[in-house]
Amino acid sequence: MKGIGIAKASQITAAFELANRLEDYAEPGKKPLVKTPEDIS
Numbered sequence: 001m002k003g004i005g006i007a008k009a010s011q012i013t014a015a016f017e018l019a020n021r022l023e024d025y026a027e028p029g030k031k032p033l034v035k036t037p038e039d040i041s
Contacts, residue, residue, distance in 0.1 A: 004012075018040060022032055034040060 018034075022034065025032075032039075
């Protein structure tokens with residue numbers, strides 16, 4: 001994509017991967033709230 005370098009593309013890909021993993025671990029009807037990078041750790 002024009003305007004997005006390899007570093008930014010990697011960050012976007014990682015964000016989607018984290019979202020998918022969080023969705024798999026969440027109990028039905030209860031999703032964790034992530035607003036900052038510190039919420040992940």
